[in-house]
Each structure stands twice: as C-alpha cells, then as structure tokens.
Amino acid sequence: MYLEVRNLTVLYDRAMVLNNVSLNVEKGEAVGLVGPNGAGKSTMMRAITGLVQWEKDSLKGTTKGKITIEGSVVFNGEELINVPAPRIAQRGLILCPERGRPFREMTVKENLEAGAYLVKDKRVIKDSLDKVYYLFPRLKERIDQVSGTLSGGERTMLSIGRALMSQAKLLLIDEPSTGLAPLVKQDLFTRIKDVHGLGITILLVEQDISFAFDLAPRNYVLSQGKMITQGSPEELLADESIRRTYPGL
Amino acid sequence: METLTNLVIHGLLYGGMCAILAVGFALIFGVAKIVNMAHTAFYMVASFIIFIGVSRVGLPVWLASLVSILLTCLLSVICYKLFFERVKHHETAVMIISVALAMLFQEIFLLIFGGHYHGIPALVKGFMDLGVVRISYKNLFALGFSLITLLGLWLLLSKTRLGIAIRSVAQDREVANLVGININHIYMITMGISAGLAAVAGAIVAPIFMVHPLMWMQPLVMVLAAVVLGGLGSIKGAVIAALILGFAESLVIFLIPDGSFLRGAVSLAVMVVVLVIRPEGLYGVVFEEERL
Ligand SMILES: Nc1ncnc2c1ncn2[C@@H]1O[C@H](COP(=O)(O)OP(=O)(O)OP(=O)(O)O)[C@@H](O)[C@H]1O
Ligand SMILES: [Mg+2]
Numbered sequence: 001m002y003l004e005v006r007n008l009t010v011l012y013d014r015a016m017v018l019n020n021v022s023l024n025v026e027k028g029e030a031v032g033l034v035g036p037n038g039a040g041k042s043t044m045m046r047a048i049t050g051l052v053q054w055e056k057d058s059l060k061g062t063t064k065g066k067i068t069i070e071g072s073v074v075f076n077g078e079e080l081i082n083v084p085a086p087r088i089a090q091r092g093l094i095l096c097p098e099r100g101r102p103f104r105e106m107t108v109k110e111n112l113e114a115g116a117y118l119v120k121d122k123r124v125i126k127d128s129l130d131k132v133y134y135l136f137p138r139l140k141e142r143i144d145q146v147s148g149t150l151s152g153g154e155r156t157m158l159s160i161g162r163a164l165m166s167q168a169k170l171l172l173i174d175e176p177s178t179g180l181a182p183l184v185k186q187d188l189f190t191r192i193k194d195v196h197g198l199g200i201t202i203l204l205v206e207q208d209i210s211f212a213f214d215l216a217p218r219n220y221v222l223s224q225g226k227m228i229t230q231g232s233p234e235e236l237l238a239d240e241s242i243r244r245t246y247p248g249l
Numbered sequence: 250m251e252t253l254t255n256l257v258i259h260g261l262l263y264g265g266m267c268a269i270l271a272v273g274f275a276l277i278f279g280v281a282k283i284v285n286m287a288h289t290a291f292y293m294v295a296s297f298i299i300f301i302g303v304s305r306v307g308l309p310v311w312l313a314s315l316v317s318i319l320l321t322c323l324l325s326v327i328c329y330k331l332f333f334e335r336v337k338h339h340e341t342a343v344m345i346i347s348v349a350l351a352m353l354f355q356e357i358f359l360l361i362f363g364g365h366y367h368g369i370p371a372l373v374k375g376f377m378d379l380g381v382v383r384i385s386y387k388n389l390f391a392l393g394f395s396l397i398t399l400l401g402l403w404l405l406l407s408k409t410r411l412g413i414a415i416r417s418v419a420q421d422r423e424v425a426n427l428v429g430i431n432i433n434h435i436y437m438i439t440m441g442i443s444a445g446l447a448a449v450a451g452a453i454v455a456p457i458f459m460v461h462p463l464m465w466m467q468p469l470v471m472v473l474a475a476v477v478l479g480g481l482g483s484i485k486g487a488v489i490a491a492l493i494l495g496f497a498e499s500l501v502i503f504l505i506p507d508g509s510f511l512r513g514a515v516s517l518a519v520m521v522v523v524l525v526i527r528p529e530g531l532y533g534v535v536f537e538e539e540r541l
Binding site: 049050051054055058059060061062084085086087089090094095103104105106110113114115118162166 | 335338342416424425426428429432
C-alpha cells in the first residue's frame with residue numbers, strides 16, 4: 001500500500017468534521033474522492049498533508065478554539081501523523097489546494113521556483129521545468145505574469161506545475177474544476193491524465209463526479225464526515241445510497 | 250541655493266536612514282506578523298556597540314560597525330528564540346514583549362552609560378567642495394551605503410532562493426508549508442535580517458548623530474508612520490513613505506527657524522491624517538489569509 005489512511009478523525013472544537021475515515025491508494029493508481037459540499041474532503045486532504053496539525057499548533061497560546069486529530073496516515077511505509085507539513089512535502093506527498101492558491105504577488109516563474117524550494121540539484125529543476133512547460137504551454141507563455149492576475153484554470157495549472165516542481169510522487173488535487181467553463185474543465189482533465197501518465201499517483205477530490213469517474217477507476221464517497229462507500233464508477237452509479245447523497249445523478 | 254542643497258542632502262540622508270529602518274520593520278511584520286516595537290531599539294543597541302567598540306575596545310570604526318551588525322543580528326535571533334517563538338501566534342503578546350524588550354535595552358544602557366550623548370568618529374573625513382556648498386564625505390558615504398543596502402535587500406528578496414521563501418511565507422503561510430518551507434525557520438532568519446537592517450541604519454547614523462539610550466524613540470514614531478503611510482505589509486510602500494517623511498522632517502528643520510523640535514510632530518501628523526483619509530496607505534495590502 002502506497003498511502004494508507006486509517007481511522008482518521010478530526011474535530012474542530014466539538015464539531016466532528018471527519019469521523020473515523022479510512023482510504024488506500026496503490027502506487028501508480030488514480031483514485032477519486034467525491035462527496036457533496038462540506039463533506040470534509042478538503043479537511044481530509046489537509047489532514048493527510050499535515051496542515052490540520054499545523055493549524056492546531058498555530059492555535060497554541062491563542063484564545064481560539066481547539067482542534068483534535070486522531071488516526072494514522074502511512075505513506076511509503078512511514079507514519080506521518082506527527083510529521084510536520086514541510087517534511088511531508090519533502091516525502092513527495094504534495095497537495096494542490098482548492099483554487100490553486102498560487103503565491104499571488106509572485107510571477108508564474110517565481111511560483112514554480114518556490115515549488116522547487118527543496119530541490120538542490122539544478123539539473124532536476126531544469127528537467128521538471130521542461131516537463132511543466134511541456135504539459136502546460138499556457139504557463140510558459142505567461143512566465144512573467146504576476147500570478148494573482150491568472151484565470152481560474154491557469155491558477156490550477158500553476159498549482160499542479162508547482163507540485164511537479166516539488167517532485168510530487170503522490171499528488172492530491174483538491175477540486176481542480178471548481179468554477180471552470182466546461183471546455184476548460186475538459187482540457188484541464190486531459191492534462192491531469194497526462195500527469196498521471198508520467199507515473200505520478202493521483203488522489204483527486206471532485207464534486208463533479210463525471211470528471212472523477214472519467215479519470216479514476218476507483219472512487220471513495222465521503223458524506224458528512226463519513227466514508228459511505230467505495231467502488232468503480234459502474235458500481236457506484238448502481239448504488240442506491242449514492243443516489244441519496246447525490247440527488248442530481 | 251545653499252539651503253536648498255543642504256535640504257536635499259539632509260532629506261536624502263535622513264530619508265535613506267528612515268527607509269532602511271522602516272523596511273526592516275515592514276519585513277518582519279509582513280512575514281511573521283510581528284509588530285516589533287523593539288525594532289529601533291536594535292538600532293540603538295547597534296549604535297552603542299559601535300561606540301563601545303571604538304571608545305572602549307579601540308577598534309577601528311569600520312570593524313566596530315561590522316561587529317555591531319553581526320552581534321545585533323545574533324541578539325535578535327536569540328530574542329526570537331527566547332521570547333517571541335513560543336507566543337508567535339498571539340499577536341498582542343508578541344507586541345507587548347517587544348515593548349518590554351525595548352525598555353529593557355534602554356534601561357541597561359542608561360544604567361551603564363547614563364543619559365549622556367556620545368560621539369563616534371566618522372569613517373571618512375573631509376569635504377567635497379561644490380562651489381556653493383560643501384558636502385562632507387561622511388554624509389556622502391552614508392548616502393551611498395543606504396542605497397547599497399536597499400539594493401542588496403531587493404536583490405536578496407527577488408533573486409535568491411531564501412528571498413523566494415521569505416516572500417512565500419509573507420504571502421501565504423499555509424501554502425508555504427506545502428512547498429516544504431519551514432515557516433518558523435524563515436521567521437527566525439527574517440528577524441535576523443530585520444534587526445541587521447536596523448543595525449546598518451545605526452552604523453550609518455552613529456557617526457553623524459549622537460549615541461544615546463533614548464535615541465530609539467523618535468525613529469520608532471517615524472517608522473510606525475512610514476509603515477502606515479506606505480501601507481501595512483508593503484515593503485515598497487515603506488521605502489517610499491520613509492523617504493517622503495525624511496524629506497518632510499528635513500523641510501521642517503530647514504524652513505521653520507528653531508523648528509527642529511517640531512520634526513517628530515510631522516510623522517505623527519502624517520500618520521493621523523493617513524489613518525483618517527486612506528487607512529490602507531499608499532500600497533495597502535489586503536489582509537485576508539485564505540484557507541484551503
Ligand atoms: N478551520 C475550520 N474551523 C471550523 N470548521 C471547519 C474548519 N474547516 C472546515 N470546517 C468545517 O468542516 C466541514 C467540512 O469542510 P471541508 O472544507 O473539508 O468540506 P469539503 O468537502 O471540502 O467541501 P467543499 O466541497 O465545499 O470544498 C464544513 O462543515 C466546515 O465548515
Ligand atoms: Mg473542499
């Protein structure tokens with residue numbers, strides 16, 4: 001097992017955002033995680049990459065609420081639940097956050113350089129940069145543009161590019177398609193497939209299940225903090241409980 | 250003509266020194282959200298270290314200045330580790346601690362050296378004769394050094410790996426984590442750079458003005474005003490605002506006879522007016538830290 005999340009529970013004060021959830025990803029796989037608004041998908045991604053723990057630590061000494069996190073996250077045979085976020089990134093477990101979140105006042109180039117922060121070898125940086133330019137020619141055209149002025153689709157591309165610069169081995173992508181026009185979405189998903197084609201394992205969070213099902217042969221369904229079921233798109237589409245969580249299906 | 254030239258030189262000199270001080274203050278605030286009221290106290294400490302180095306140890310001025318800058322950086326990093334680090338998420342506590350630190354430094358130097366003014370010999374002597382006016386080389390040197398320092402800082406922030414990391418943390422701490430940046434480490438380094446800048450300002454003005462345990466207060470007002478005028482969190486804004494304030498204060502000194510006691514009022518007045526008319530300053534940054 002490449003990534004193994006076991007019995008992960010996250011509480012914000014007394015609100016249980018994740019309730020004993022588990023999930024596995026094999027090396028080289030593309031796995032989907034779907035679920036309605038507020039299901040806890042982003043929280044799960046943040047917990048896996050150490051951000052919930054970081055947020056918890058940063059509440060120390062303040063009068064704000066309290067965060068509880070329990071369970072286990074094993075990546076490549078190593079327990080990560082108490083490993084600080086920057087070290088998790090160093091292991092190649094990289095998150096592309098919702099809305100891309102580029103460093104807004106920096107140019108596209110500088111954002112990619114920030115992604116390569118931990119990479120010492122100049123040759124590796126150059127190779128990754130070529131890869132990013134090859135996958136996303138749009139980024140190359142806009143190399144000196146301040147990233148705060150990029151379109152939504154370009155921001156997502158930049159955050160994937162940044163993750164590739166960080167030498168992602170397992171890429172967690174949180175709702176890349178939010179707010180994009182259908183054609184742009186389609187194009188972006190072709191790119192994500194290309195990234196997967198490079199041998200990078202992908203865990204994709206999506207609300208738009210048609211895209212998740214298109215990319216991932218295996219999907220998890222999260223609702224109200226609980227993992228309801230998992231299976232292939234066909235199995236899930238045939239499942240009654242899915243129709244209840246996703247009335248629009 | 251002579252007054253005008255003097256005004257320009259004094260304005261540039263004072264404005265440049267203010268800019269270096271303000272930029273350090275803005276830097277640590279922008280990166281770590283630390284409102285460091287002890288910032289100009291580091292400038293005072295640095296000036297005293299130079300004074301001690303020159304008058305007590307007998308070092309040449311340039312060496313004393315270098316030692317002073319290094320020691321001040323070290324002192325600030327120690328202060329960060331001892332006092333700021335554990336409360337770094339509690340902005341009010343950080344500010345109160347910084348005020349206490351400033352008072353502590355002031356009292357220490359008052360106890361040892363009393364409330365006297367101390368002079369430091371200039372690094373370079375002599376004048377440049379321009380016919381109408383004579384410009385002292387020490388002023389020219391100070392001016393050049395201010396410029397080089399600001400340029401160096403700009404290069405550091407825009408061209409180096411460390412600079413990219415510092416700016417990443419300033420813009421989005423959460424995402425900085427995701428690219429593998431150790432935020433606490435960057436806070437500490439930035440604290441050192443910020444205090445180092447204060448020390449450079451100290452080294453620049455120590456031979457021109459006098460060294461005194463209370464010398465940090467008036468520049469602190471100016472720095473706060475510059476940061477408000479420039480826009481909280483904006484480094485470019487802080488530099489430009491500090492130059493404007495430096496000139497404004499020089500104007501008051503040169504144009505109002507016996508008006509130098511009014512110069513402190515200029516900064517305060519500017520700060521109040523800006524807060525009323527345009528609270529976001531010249532280059533205001535909107536402070537919303539997004540979540541994922
Ligand atoms: N820092 C926080 N403090 C308090 N509650 C939080 C916090 N972060 C998330 N929550 C709550 O946890 C629940 C799950 O949020 P999360 O963002 O993980 O959902 P999501 O599945 O990603 O939703 P979306 O599809 O809208 O992105 C929400 O009810 C949210 O209000
Ligand atoms: Mg979400």
